Amino acid sequence: MTLNTQFQDRLKRLRKEIDNHLANLPLPELPESLYKPMRYSTDSPGKRIRPILTLLTGEGLGVDREKVMPAALAVEVLHTFTLVHDDIMDNDTQRRGRATVHVKWDMNTAILSGDGLMALAFRLLMETDSPQIGRMGYEFSQAMLEICEGQALDVEFESRQTVSSEDYLEMVGKKTGRLLGLSCQLGALISSGNERIVDSLNRFGIELGQAFQIQDDLLELTSDAENMGKSLDSDIVSGKKTYPMVLAQSGMDSREKSTFIDFLKSNIQDRQAIINAFRDRRAIEQSQQKITVLLENAMAHLRKLPERAANNLKFAVDMISNRQR
Amino acid sequence: MTLNTQFQDRLKRLRKEIDNHLANLPLPELPESLYKPMRYSTDSPGKRIRPILTLLTGEGLGVDREKVMPAALAVEVLHTFTLVHDDIMDNDTQRRGRATVHVKWDMNTAILSGDGLMALAFRLLMETDSPQIGRMGYEFSQAMLEICEGQALDVEFESRQTVSSEDYLEMVGKKTGRLLGLSCQLGALISSGNERIVDSLNRFGIELGQAFQIQDDLLELTSDAENMGKSLDSDIVSGKKTYPMVLAQSGMDSREKSTFIDFLKSNIQDRQAIINAFRDRRAIEQSQQKITVLLENAMAHLRKLPERAANNLKFAVDMISNRQR
Known part of the structure; x- marks a missing residue:
């Protein structure tokens, strides 16, 4: 299944519109x-x-695009904030072909501008004109706290002997899926x-994020592409603790784990x-199966939505199904 | 003018109630x-x-204390967040007699738990039951952005040749006063x-913060107390660039500034x-005069409030007037 050209064009137009808004954020010099x-x-770029x-x-639920835009910009700026702080913590020097903030400037500048991005994300959200604004703000801040939990688990796992596949799924569900x-x-x-729709959409996003992250781990392992691996x-x-790694080590005692890593x-x-x-341990095959199951579950959540909204969101599932890198 | 005992007791009770709420914040393990x-x-402790x-x-405007409590906790947690991140940036090892987070754990833990505190602050605010919740969230995030501006200016000033007293007041107005x-x-x-009340209260807070910070600079210079200086x-x-320093260097050319610093x-x-x-340059005398003017201005803003609210807030002015350390 591939995305049809018409929908591809629509995504391109939306992306362009978002980029325009981001380029014109009302920020002082x-x-x-x-x-x-x-x-x-x-x-x-992103x-x-x-x-x-x-x-x-x-749009799928009948709301004007202009009315949704502040919240859309808010999630993108929240995402940007997590990248700036994660890059410090992971000591990453490059992001999308450009120097990370703590490399181009310094660590203090990256901490503070990340904080500023987070404040800006909240402020953009609060520009939304909606009777649910309090609930939106609560969900936004709670999601952010869970993203912090995901990042904390990711770091904790590196020094932990045993990480189960459930542990892994909780971590990426929070770190990637929750947003x-x-x-x-x-x-x-x-x-x-x-509440039924709001809850289904959250579950949809979490399973989408889990599938995406497992796929990322797999591509890291198997792709020939230049920037992968x-x-x-x-x-x-x-x-x-990537998903294939967790599966490969499953059932091993600590001596076997050491031998495997060595x-x-x-x-x-x-x-x-x-x-x-990894293939001998069936870790690649099982990872692929898990992606399939997660995407099927994600699709099942969409069935609880009005048809137009469900059709709109299917693209995200297709995108992961067809992802090469 | 000193705070009367009855009001002192009231403050003590409020502090205790806030401490209880903080000790029982619903956070996972x-x-x-x-x-x-x-x-x-x-x-x-704080x-x-x-x-x-x-x-x-x-309370001065007739709102139940329980209804105000989530917002009160939100500003305290926001303040706590700024301390955790500022301590990293300033490389401070101690705060209120305890090791700072980045010293007790490490830098990454301090960055991430600071981020978590900020998310928590916003979530607490969003628990407020008010028709103005959207406006409250906007004001909260805008204030946070201005606090970041204040911190950025503070760092920029250290390497800047010329900082005027207006520059200084803008910086501390944002860094300390805005919150x-x-x-x-x-x-x-x-x-x-x-809007008249909301705006007066903001101006009151900013001038209070400016007075407090100049006093802090003065005490740092002149106090004999153990932990000062x-x-x-x-x-x-x-x-x-403390306020006495800015005043002392005012009117000096760069050679005179170097001689003074040397x-x-x-x-x-x-x-x-x-x-x-500093005394020869009249920097101490003028700092004291500025504190007096700022506190008078702060009091003038209170006159735009209902009497009960104004009386409630006078304590903060008295507290700064009577501060010894």
């Missing part, structure tokens, strides 16, 4: 040490998946507080040997 | 690396000036959107020589 890195971050989810949900869920929820909450080495060295480390230059090691 | 440092920060301002404003203004504003917004040396070395550095062990240097 001064103090320069705050607003320059904030602008640098919001101007950074797929704008999250605000597109908000706009498509709202996708929130993005959809806000599009619905603007017009109505129908680079961090595989550092993931193995740092003890990162094998990977000593074959770090031989990509095929590493892939085979 | 896990992930431990997120919630333990968050709890450590909210449990840290004067609770900001939430007291919110409660006293609300005091917000604390009062929220107490008013819960019950009404009377310790950072005077590092302030002079790092080029910190004199201070070479007399760093001789507190009296340093005080005399």
Whole structure:
């Protein structure tokens, strides 16, 4: 199943509209040490998946696009904030081909401009004209707290001996999925507080995020693409608990785990040997199966929505199904 | 003018009530690396000036205390968030006799738990039951952005040759005053959107904050108290633009400024020589005069409020007038 051209064009138009709004955010010039890195971050190119989810949900439920836009921009700026702070914590130097904020400026500037982005995200959300504004703000802040939980778990897992596949799914559900869920929820909450719809949209987003993240782990392992695989080495060295890694180590005692990791480390230059090691443990096959199940579950949640909204959101499932890198 | 005993008792009771609420914030135990440092920060003892301002404003305008409490807790948690991140940026190791979060844990933990505190602050605010909730959220996030501006200016000033007294007042008005203004504003917004009152309360808070900060600078310079003066040396070395410093250097060319700073550095062990240097430039006298003017202005803003609310908030002015350390 591929996205039809008409829908592709629609996504492109939405992305362009979001980019225009981001480029014209009403921010002062001064103090320069705050607003320059904030602008640098919001101007950074991106797929704008999250605000597109908000706009498509709202539109599918009959709300004017202009009315949904502030909330859509809010989720994108919230996402941008998490990237700036995560890049400090993960010591990442590059993002989308550009220097990260803490590299281009310094750590203090990255901490403070991240804080500023978070304040801006809330402020954008609060510009929404909706009787549900209190509920939207609560959901937004609660989601943000859960994203922090996801990031905390991710770091904790690196030094933990045993991480189950359930642990992994909780972590990525919070770190990646919750924001996708929130993005959809806000599009619905603007017009109505129908709890069944709001809850289904959150579950949809969480399973979408889990599928996306497992796929990311798999691509990291198996893709030939230039920019993929680079961090595989550092993931193995740092003890990162990717989904294939969690599955491969499942049922091993600590001695077997050490042997497995040692094998990977000593074959770090031989990509095929590493892939085979995961394949022998059925970790790749099971990861692919899990993605399929998660996307089916995500689709099932959509069936609880009005047809137009469900049709609008299917694109996100198709996008993951067809993702090459 | 001193605070009467009855009012002192009232403040003590309010502080205790706030402390109880803070100790019982509904936070999960896990992930431990997120919630333990968050709890450590909210449990840290404090004067609770900001939430007291919110409660006293609300009460003075006839709102039930329980209804104002979520917003009061929100401003205290927002304040706590700024302390955690500022301590990283300023490389401070101690706060109120306890190790700062980035020292007790590490920098990444301090960044992330600060982010969590900010999300929690917003969530607490959103628990407020008020028709003005959207406006409250907007004011909260805008104030937070201005606090970030204040922090950015503070850092920029350290490496800037010329900082005027207006620059200084803008910086501390944002960094310290705006949160005091917000604390009062929220107490008013819960019950009404009377713009004249909301605006007066913000101006009251800003001038209160400016007076407080100038007094802090003065005490740092002149106080004999154990815990004061310790950072005077590092302030002079790092080029910190305190109010007495800005006044002392006013009208100097860059060569005279260097000579003045060199004199201070070479007399760093001789507190009296340093005080005399500032006194000769009339910097201490003028700082004291400025505090008096700011507090008078703050009082003038209170006259635009209903009498009960104005009487409630006078304590904050008295507190600064009578502050010894």
